[in-house]
Amino acid sequence: MTIVDEPLVLGPHTFTSRLFLGTGKYPDMESMVAALDVSGTQCVTVAVRRMEMGAPAGKTLLDYLPTDRYTLLPNTAGCFDAEHAVRTARLGRELGIGDLVKLEVLADPQTLLPDPVGTLQAADTLVKEGFTVLCYTSDDPVLAKRLEDVGVTSVMPAGAPIGSGQGIQNPNNIRIILERAEVPVIVDAGVGTASDVTFAFELGAEGVLLNTGVALAREPVRMARAMKAAAEAGRDAFLAGRIPKKLYASASSPTLTSTAHTAHRSWVTTRSASSPASASASRW
Helix, strand or coil, X not given: CCCCCCXXXXXXXXXXXXXXXXXXXXXCHHHHHHHHHHHCCCEEEEEHHHCCCECHHHCEHHHHCCCCCCEEEEECCCCCCHHHHHHHHHHHHHCCCCCXXXXXXXXXXXXXXXXXXXXXXXXXXXXXXXXXXXXXXCCCHHHHHHHHHHCCCEEEEECCCCCCCCCCCCHHHHHHHXXXXXXXXXXXXXXXXXXXXXXXXXXXXXXXXXXXXXXXXXXXXXXHHHHHHHHHHHHHHHHHCCCCCCCCCXXXXXXXXXXXXXXHHHHHHHHHHHCHXXXXXXXC
16 A cells, blocks of 8 residues: 655645755855755745844845745744743744744753753743744653643654754654654754654654754755755655564575475485486495
Protein backbone atom coordinates (compact mmCIF):
# COMPACT_ATOMS: atom_id res chain seq x y z
CA MET A 1 0.00 0.00 0.00
CA THR A 2 1.39 3.38 -1.04
CA ILE A 3 1.04 6.21 1.48
CA VAL A 4 0.38 9.61 -0.06
CA ASP A 5 2.41 12.34 1.61
CA GLU A 6 0.04 15.17 2.38
CA PRO A 7 1.30 18.78 2.51
CA LEU A 8 2.27 20.24 5.87
CA VAL A 9 -0.45 22.51 7.21
CA LEU A 10 0.37 25.14 9.83
CA GLY A 11 -2.69 27.22 10.61
CA PRO A 12 -3.72 28.96 7.39
CA HIS A 13 -0.44 28.06 5.65
CA THR A 14 0.25 24.96 3.53
CA PHE A 15 3.72 23.79 2.55
CA THR A 16 4.93 21.03 0.25
CA SER A 17 8.52 21.53 1.41
CA ARG A 18 9.10 20.43 4.99
CA LEU A 19 12.47 22.14 5.28
CA PHE A 20 12.54 25.55 6.99
CA LEU A 21 15.63 27.74 6.74
CA GLY A 22 16.90 30.73 8.66
CA THR A 23 18.42 33.87 7.20
CA GLY A 24 21.23 34.71 9.63
CA LYS A 25 25.01 34.14 9.67
CA TYR A 26 25.51 33.85 5.89
CA PRO A 27 28.76 35.34 4.57
CA ASP A 28 26.77 37.65 2.29
CA MET A 29 23.27 38.21 0.95
CA GLU A 30 24.06 36.55 -2.37
CA SER A 31 24.99 33.31 -0.60
CA MET A 32 21.78 33.44 1.42
CA VAL A 33 19.61 34.00 -1.65
CA ALA A 34 21.28 31.15 -3.57
CA ALA A 35 21.10 28.75 -0.61
CA LEU A 36 17.43 29.41 -0.03
CA ASP A 37 16.80 28.88 -3.72
CA VAL A 38 18.44 25.45 -4.03
CA SER A 39 17.03 24.23 -0.69
CA GLY A 40 13.50 24.30 -2.06
CA THR A 41 12.24 25.84 1.18
CA GLN A 42 8.95 27.71 1.14
CA CYS A 43 9.22 29.24 4.60
CA VAL A 44 12.13 31.25 5.98
CA THR A 45 12.65 32.62 9.46
CA VAL A 46 13.65 36.21 10.07
CA ALA A 47 14.48 37.86 13.36
CA VAL A 48 12.05 40.71 13.90
CA ARG A 49 14.87 42.92 15.14
CA ARG A 50 16.64 42.49 11.76
CA MET A 51 13.68 43.46 9.62
CA GLU A 52 14.42 47.17 9.60
CA MET A 53 18.19 46.96 9.71
CA GLY A 54 19.95 48.30 6.64
CA ALA A 55 21.73 45.94 4.28
CA PRO A 56 24.25 46.73 1.50
CA ALA A 57 23.08 49.23 -1.12
CA GLY A 58 20.49 50.56 1.31
CA LYS A 59 18.37 47.43 1.13
CA THR A 60 16.79 45.64 4.04
CA LEU A 61 16.72 41.90 4.61
CA LEU A 62 13.15 41.78 3.35
CA ASP A 63 14.24 43.10 -0.05
CA TYR A 64 16.02 39.80 -0.63
CA LEU A 65 13.03 37.64 0.32
CA PRO A 66 10.23 37.83 -2.26
CA THR A 67 6.95 37.19 -0.48
CA ASP A 68 5.44 35.64 -3.61
CA ARG A 69 7.93 32.81 -3.15
CA TYR A 70 8.55 32.56 0.59
CA THR A 71 6.31 32.65 3.62
CA LEU A 72 8.10 34.77 6.19
CA LEU A 73 8.27 33.40 9.70
CA PRO A 74 9.25 36.20 12.08
CA ASN A 75 10.90 34.96 15.24
CA THR A 76 11.51 36.41 18.67
CA ALA A 77 15.21 35.48 18.74
CA GLY A 78 17.15 37.28 21.43
CA CYS A 79 14.27 37.54 23.88
CA PHE A 80 14.98 36.38 27.43
CA ASP A 81 11.60 36.87 29.07
CA ALA A 82 7.96 36.40 28.12
CA GLU A 83 7.11 40.09 28.06
CA HIS A 84 9.91 40.94 25.63
CA ALA A 85 8.97 38.03 23.37
CA VAL A 86 5.31 39.09 23.26
CA ARG A 87 6.27 42.69 22.41
CA THR A 88 8.56 41.47 19.64
CA ALA A 89 5.85 39.27 18.14
CA ARG A 90 3.45 42.21 18.15
CA LEU A 91 6.06 44.32 16.37
CA GLY A 92 6.33 41.72 13.63
CA ARG A 93 2.58 41.90 13.16
CA GLU A 94 2.70 45.71 13.01
CA LEU A 95 5.38 45.51 10.30
CA GLY A 96 2.83 43.70 8.15
CA ILE A 97 4.33 40.22 8.29
CA GLY A 98 1.12 38.68 9.60
CA ASP A 99 0.13 36.55 12.57
CA LEU A 100 2.60 33.72 12.03
CA VAL A 101 5.40 33.73 14.61
CA LYS A 102 8.16 31.47 15.80
CA LEU A 103 8.26 31.97 19.54
CA GLU A 104 11.60 31.83 21.33
CA VAL A 105 12.03 32.70 25.00
CA LEU A 106 15.61 31.93 25.94
CA ALA A 107 16.90 31.12 29.40
CA ASP A 108 20.46 32.44 29.11
CA PRO A 109 22.88 33.67 26.42
CA GLN A 110 25.40 30.86 26.89
CA THR A 111 23.24 27.82 26.23
CA LEU A 112 20.38 29.53 24.35
CA LEU A 113 18.11 26.85 25.77
CA PRO A 114 14.44 27.78 26.11
CA ASP A 115 13.05 29.11 29.37
CA PRO A 116 10.16 26.70 30.02
CA VAL A 117 8.16 29.02 32.27
CA GLY A 118 8.58 32.09 30.06
CA THR A 119 7.88 30.07 26.92
CA LEU A 120 4.60 28.75 28.29
CA GLN A 121 3.51 32.20 29.49
CA ALA A 122 4.31 33.89 26.18
CA ALA A 123 2.68 31.11 24.14
CA ASP A 124 -0.53 31.43 26.14
CA THR A 125 -0.64 35.20 25.62
CA LEU A 126 0.10 35.10 21.88
CA VAL A 127 -2.41 32.33 21.18
CA LYS A 128 -5.10 34.37 22.94
CA GLU A 129 -4.15 37.36 20.75
CA GLY A 130 -4.74 35.35 17.59
CA PHE A 131 -1.18 34.49 16.59
CA THR A 132 -0.28 31.27 14.81
CA VAL A 133 2.46 30.18 17.19
CA LEU A 134 5.26 27.79 16.24
CA CYS A 135 7.01 27.29 19.54
CA TYR A 136 10.68 26.56 20.11
CA THR A 137 11.00 24.35 23.16
CA SER A 138 13.26 21.82 24.81
CA ASP A 139 12.93 18.10 24.15
CA ASP A 140 10.84 17.75 27.32
CA PRO A 141 7.69 15.76 26.39
CA VAL A 142 5.73 17.22 29.33
CA LEU A 143 6.41 20.82 28.32
CA ALA A 144 5.64 20.03 24.68
CA LYS A 145 2.23 18.73 25.73
CA ARG A 146 1.58 21.79 27.93
CA LEU A 147 2.34 24.05 24.97
CA GLU A 148 -0.04 22.06 22.82
CA ASP A 149 -2.70 22.43 25.53
CA VAL A 150 -2.49 26.24 25.42
CA GLY A 151 -3.04 26.14 21.66
CA VAL A 152 0.26 26.43 19.80
CA THR A 153 0.12 25.40 16.15
CA SER A 154 3.38 23.47 16.28
CA VAL A 155 5.90 22.42 18.90
CA MET A 156 9.54 22.72 17.87
CA PRO A 157 11.79 20.67 20.16
CA ALA A 158 15.51 21.37 19.98
CA GLY A 159 17.65 18.53 18.70
CA ALA A 160 20.63 20.17 20.45
CA PRO A 161 21.57 23.71 21.53
CA ILE A 162 21.19 26.38 18.85
CA GLY A 163 24.19 26.55 16.54
CA SER A 164 25.96 23.62 18.21
CA GLY A 165 25.82 21.29 15.19
CA GLN A 166 25.54 18.27 17.49
CA GLY A 167 22.49 16.74 15.80
CA ILE A 168 19.67 15.08 17.74
CA GLN A 169 21.08 14.26 21.16
CA ASN A 170 17.99 12.74 22.76
CA PRO A 171 16.05 10.84 20.11
CA ASN A 172 13.96 8.96 22.67
CA ASN A 173 12.45 12.19 23.99
CA ILE A 174 11.73 13.30 20.43
CA ARG A 175 9.99 9.96 19.85
CA ILE A 176 7.83 10.45 22.95
CA ILE A 177 6.88 13.97 21.84
CA LEU A 178 5.94 12.62 18.41
CA GLU A 179 3.86 9.79 19.88
CA ARG A 180 1.84 12.13 22.09
CA ALA A 181 1.54 15.24 19.92
CA GLU A 182 -1.63 16.12 18.07
CA VAL A 183 0.01 19.09 16.36
CA PRO A 184 2.91 19.05 13.88
CA VAL A 185 6.34 18.53 15.44
CA ILE A 186 9.21 20.40 13.78
CA VAL A 187 12.73 19.64 15.00
CA ASP A 188 14.54 22.92 15.51
CA ALA A 189 18.18 23.71 16.34
CA GLY A 190 21.39 21.72 16.53
CA VAL A 191 21.47 20.43 12.95
CA GLY A 192 25.06 20.14 11.74
CA THR A 193 24.88 18.17 8.52
CA ALA A 194 22.54 16.38 6.14
CA SER A 195 22.41 13.12 8.09
CA ASP A 196 20.94 15.00 11.07
CA VAL A 197 18.05 16.13 8.89
CA THR A 198 17.48 12.62 7.57
CA PHE A 199 17.44 11.20 11.09
CA ALA A 200 14.89 13.77 12.27
CA PHE A 201 12.51 12.83 9.47
CA GLU A 202 13.10 9.11 9.98
CA LEU A 203 11.94 9.58 13.57
CA GLY A 204 8.69 10.99 12.20
CA ALA A 205 9.16 14.74 12.50
CA GLU A 206 6.85 16.73 10.25
CA GLY A 207 9.52 19.31 9.54
CA VAL A 208 13.04 20.49 10.30
CA LEU A 209 14.18 24.07 10.82
CA LEU A 210 17.86 24.93 10.54
CA ASN A 211 20.16 27.86 9.92
CA THR A 212 23.76 27.55 11.10
CA GLY A 213 24.33 24.15 9.48
CA VAL A 214 23.90 25.78 6.07
CA ALA A 215 24.98 29.38 6.69
CA LEU A 216 28.36 28.50 8.22
CA ALA A 217 29.16 25.52 5.99
CA ARG A 218 32.26 25.86 3.84
CA GLU A 219 29.93 25.95 0.82
CA PRO A 220 26.49 27.11 2.00
CA VAL A 221 24.78 26.57 -1.35
CA ARG A 222 26.04 23.01 -1.71
CA MET A 223 25.05 22.24 1.88
CA ALA A 224 21.57 23.67 1.28
CA ARG A 225 21.19 21.31 -1.67
CA ALA A 226 22.33 18.42 0.54
CA MET A 227 19.80 19.38 3.22
CA LYS A 228 17.00 19.29 0.65
CA ALA A 229 17.99 15.81 -0.51
CA ALA A 230 18.31 14.66 3.11
CA ALA A 231 14.85 15.92 3.98
CA GLU A 232 13.30 14.12 1.04
CA ALA A 233 15.19 10.89 1.78
CA GLY A 234 14.30 10.92 5.46
CA ARG A 235 10.64 11.63 4.85
CA ASP A 236 10.42 8.90 2.20
CA ALA A 237 12.15 6.43 4.51
CA PHE A 238 9.70 7.21 7.31
CA LEU A 239 6.67 6.79 5.06
CA ALA A 240 8.08 3.62 3.48
CA GLY A 241 8.60 2.04 6.91
CA ARG A 242 11.96 0.70 8.02
CA ILE A 243 12.39 -2.98 8.77
CA PRO A 244 12.62 -3.95 12.46
CA LYS A 245 16.06 -4.33 13.97
CA LYS A 246 17.00 -7.91 14.84
CA LEU A 247 19.78 -9.52 16.84
CA TYR A 248 20.42 -12.31 14.35
CA ALA A 249 20.81 -12.52 10.61
CA SER A 250 17.95 -13.19 8.23
CA ALA A 251 19.00 -14.46 4.81
CA SER A 252 17.61 -12.59 1.83
CA SER A 253 18.02 -15.62 -0.45
CA PRO A 254 15.85 -18.76 -0.03
CA THR A 255 17.37 -21.39 2.26
CA LEU A 256 17.28 -25.16 1.66
CA THR A 257 14.73 -27.15 3.63
CA SER A 258 16.03 -30.08 5.68
CA THR A 259 14.66 -32.55 3.09
CA ALA A 260 16.21 -30.67 0.22
CA HIS A 261 19.48 -30.35 2.13
CA THR A 262 19.60 -34.15 2.72
CA ALA A 263 18.87 -34.85 -0.95
CA HIS A 264 21.57 -32.40 -1.99
CA ARG A 265 24.18 -34.09 0.25
CA SER A 266 23.20 -37.52 -1.10
CA TRP A 267 23.61 -36.28 -4.66
CA VAL A 268 27.04 -34.81 -3.88
CA THR A 269 28.19 -38.05 -2.20
CA THR A 270 27.01 -40.23 -5.10
CA ARG A 271 28.59 -37.94 -7.68
CA SER A 272 31.91 -37.86 -5.82
CA ALA A 273 32.03 -41.66 -5.50
CA SER A 274 31.43 -42.20 -9.22
CA SER A 275 33.89 -39.59 -10.49
CA PRO A 276 37.24 -40.67 -12.08
CA ALA A 277 39.14 -38.60 -9.56
CA SER A 278 37.56 -40.53 -6.70
CA ALA A 279 38.34 -43.86 -8.35
CA SER A 280 41.92 -42.82 -8.88
CA ALA A 281 42.25 -41.64 -5.34
CA SER A 282 40.95 -44.98 -4.00
CA ARG A 283 43.80 -46.86 -5.69
CA TRP A 284 46.30 -44.94 -3.62
